Amino acid sequence: MLLITCPNCGADCAETELAPGGEAHLERFGPGSTDEDFAGYLFTRKNPKGVHFERWRHAFGCGKWFHAARCTVTLEVFGTYPAQVTEPPAEIVERIRARRPNWEG
């Protein structure tokens, strides 16, 4: 039962208030893309042991999507940030590096 802070409204959320949305920062491939790119977008997902960026929706709350940087081993939440970005913000990356010096992200 994770405890994650929604960066959009600031509420500390029980996991039951959230809906998971899978891997974050996927690039959408649409019409005109190669079969390989499109299949990768549809089906290929990372499953790292360690630092992971993922999407959540504060479903029983403000309804907004956000991103979380989380360790899949210890479940440590390095930080959360709004969904309207294509890569993790610098301060999140910095925090991860401080906690995981060997991270090769």
Next chain:
Amino acid sequence: MAHRLEKGGRLIDRSQPLGFRFNGRDLEGFEGDTLASALLANDRVLVGRSFKYHRPRGIVASGAEEPNALFGVGAGNRFEPNQRATTTELHAGMEAISQNHWPSLDFDIGAVNAAVASMLPVFSAGFYYKTFMYPRAAWKHVYEPFIRRAAGLGKAPSERDPDSYEHLHAHTDVLVIGGGIAGLAAAREAAASGARVLLVEQTAHWGGRALAEAETRIDGVPAADWATARAAELEADPSVVTRLRTMAAGLYDHGYALLYERVSDHRPGTPGAPRHRLWRVRAKQIVVATGAIERPLTFAGNDTPGVMLAGAVRDYIRLYGVCPGRRAIVYANNDDAYRTALALHEAGAEVVGIVDVRHDAEGALPEMARALQIPIHEGRGIARARGGKRLEGVEIGRLKSGTEIGGAGPAETVDLVAMSGGWSPVVHLYSHCGGKLAWDDTALMFRPHPEAGAPLGPDGEINTRCAGAANGELTSAPCLADARMAGRAAAEAAGFTPGPELPVPAVEEPAEQPVAAHWFTPSRDKYAHGTKHFVDFQNDVTAADVRLAAREGYESVEHTKRYTTLGMATDQGKTSNINGLALLAEALGAPIQKVGTTTFRPPYTPISMGAIAGQAAGPLFKAVRQTPMHGWHAANGADFEPVGDWERPYCYRREGESREAAVRREVLNARGHVGLLDASTLGKIAVKGPDAGVFLDRIYTNMMSTLKPGRCRYGLMCNENGFLFDDGVVVRTGADSFLLHTTSGGSDRVAGHLEEWLQTEWWDLEVYVQNVTDHWAQIAVAGPEARRLIEAAGTDADISADALPFMAFAEGTVAGCPARIFRISFSGELSYEIATPAGHGLALWQALHAAGEAFGAMPYGTEALHVMRAEKGFIMIGDETDGTVTPQDLGLHWAVSKKKDDFLGKRAQSRADLIRPNRKQLVGLSTEDPAEVLPDGAHAVEDIDAPKPMRTIGHVTSSYFSPTLDRSIAMALIERGSERMGETLLFPVGEDKVIRAEVVSPVFYDAAGERQNV
């Protein structure tokens, strides 16, 4: 024999006798007794039969670790099987029955299992895997019936549970689990630091083991008194919440804990009181002060009734004033068990000796025993316990080596063995959530080893620590010191500044000599192989079973557990796991640390299903949505069916009418006159913004931006995989605003889908989306008389064919209610859907019925709706679609734009698999026998003589009897369906029956669409 003492018993109230029944016999106990102590007080030493061998078994323990004393407790609708007598508080009128025997506890025919066990492989380690393989026919006729009869413990209750249960969410800074001296000390320190503390104890009393330890004094008073006084202080502290009868069942991520409070088990039927309450706690920090559990010693006949754990014997004497025997022997590898000898002596029992596997029992406690003239047999072991339903005596021998015991030593006639193989910290909760353990070769225990891993909070820092005995500190002084530190550390980690240290409690207790490793006591002659040396009492696993598993190559403790079933009973091996894995390590010649433990999983002890369900039972089982007209439906014969979260009328039955007849009447009436449908459940989503058109063009497969204000268009939604997932009519309500209709079950899903794309991909678009489903009641008026009915009800909108043509929209009032009128049709008839704010819904519904009387209007339900849409060949999401169906599969090419650059699903719809020619396509089916209705889901085959399993070419997606056409109709998804018009397909439907049907167009009625365009 076991008996009640003349005096003593800290927890019982001798002025309050309680009558109870055990196996139909009236017995008496006292207020404060557990069922176990009351049974022992009545000399009920034999309490049950073991699971596999049906061996006679007695009470072994005094707490949650009890493996044997499981009863059916309660009567009638309050009967519950598998209740541990040691944790069941006695109340007046309690009824208990023993389990797992037939025909009676004293004479059990299943005990023959034990007799054959030595001759057959039945029941030895891995018996499931070896025995039931051959001969093949034996499975059905011998093994399965036998296992079915033998499997399962206790009887399931047969009546509905009358009690209520509930959940409670609680938040605290520091959760302290365990109300012994460690928990009390930790809670005290944490509270002194200013933290909010929640302190819970699984039993009905504070103090834990301290209540039974007469030799320990803290701050100059007996440990029990110290604990009671500290508990009283904490109960009065406004920053501390205390709960008795509350067991921590599990610890989960980020400081989440489940606590199981037994609110009224001890006072059943208390009005309004839930029986159990499941606490869902979120704690910043957790202190696990759950104490330790004593280990049995593994010797021949150690399961004979009358062989008990030494600590438990002490508990029964000091807590309940019950002495479990008159002539006792203590068998131990440690000093602590000597306290039991002292307690027995004090209770007037004859302690004929203390058998100590160690050669040098010279500590303070042995000296106290010697002072009482109790003989101590050093370097010896119990070679065998004799007795059947009751212990008769023991044979003692000199221990020579791990596998050999000396010739006949003294044989003693005793009725009680108090055994102690040392103590194991209760690390279960700590281990639930990532706490790692290390084997301590001196203290002979697995203890928490946070350096290798500990439960963590969301910040990645340790949020759970063990304290006291749970942390491996078994004697009071270090236990208290450890707990105080844990309490302070927890408060500090929760963000509080520790206050000045509280005075250190002064502990006086006898010093203890080290425990000695002794995992198996050899025996002589026929039991020498360990076949009667029980490790797991509840699952009847012996030392021989563990060794056999090791010989057969089961090196992993997890495999051995499953192969032997060690630790897999309802007690989850609380008394057996450490002994079992020590034996395994010995057999493998590996260190215990390397063998490791099996995985600890919640719950700590079984909790009730009711507690897990909480309030979600009976009418609150599921949140069901009701329309504003729900009461009217219920009062007018509606048969409800669930549609998504909604309750909708399936049909309205008149007196004496069958469902089929009602549906037929409703369909024919709508087609012939006019019908009224409560369509309020239809999803409605408002979309507004300068980019609304652009957005909807990407969401729907067809073009929505070109829709004119005041007009409607049917639209399809696909996911990125190209598969259809919702459909409905889109209305343009203004220049930059739309109203989307979704399926009844789909409004939340679709609203979420729109938000997801707006927020996470197209956040540059200026669009707002709002789910307004519940704001509107909606009524479909369908049938040739629809227009006249609405006009008769009174409307200020012009709903004539010219002013409001098919797929147009108008606003106004109907019958005095504000209304949005949509000229749309799911029945194929002249049809209007009228939306009014929900608070007017019932009034409008009633007004339309009143006006409709003159036109023969009737309400119709979802089944008539389905029949009529199927007659028209309209698809239904969830019937014709299953998440793998494209619009093209359903012949809906016309609703998929070829002009748009992009929409969700467009790219996928050019993938090879989605354009292959042999995909299943929607067709209609016309059975050869018009009265035969194909079963939903029936599969079609081309060659009925093909060997099984046959290749099927598709399946029926919708199937009805059409009252309009007076014949059956069906839709199906069939491979290359569009090329098969006129072909006859075969549907084997079981029992050699084959239904033949011709492939036809799915539009069965009014193919030209003339009826809706009038």
Next chain:
Amino acid sequence: MSDAVSALDGRAAEPRPGLRLAECGLRGQITLRAGDLASSALVGAVEAITGVAVPEALSAGFAGDDRGAVWMAPDELLLFVPHAEVAGAVEMLEGALAGTHHMALDVSHARAVLRLEGADAAETLAKGAPLDFSEAGFPVGRARRTHLGGLAVGIWRRGPEEWELVCFRSFAHHLFAWLETSGVEGAEVGRFGV
């Protein structure tokens, strides 16, 4: 014009002495969506309509029984006005926000408002929602959306012992029954941390 009725038509109950539960009847409710909840046009219009300032994140403000504003999301407010005023209020908002991207919808019928009052109100809510309802964890004026009894709700604390909940109208009967059941006499929790 027919008289509109609320979901439960003002149903009331007292599941245990001192714990009062009631549906509040029909209130004018407006969902207001806008990118900038602090724009002067929006702030002025909201104050004029509801009599309260735009609430901070996770909070609510009230000026009388059925006039107030609740913060729902970074771009969403739920405004309460007397039901008779709702059409005028929407019109006023449309006027004030004309030319900016926004949405102002009359959703008076979309939700039911329930009121729960009494010393045991917080404990009753804690039986269903995963929030800390203590004075520190949920002070007067706080508003949260969460789940309770299996459905989505909004909860705000109007006074020390005075709470309001909203849920979608079609679930109102379930929420009412859930609160009535959980608050029943005999099921008192006692002190547990709120």
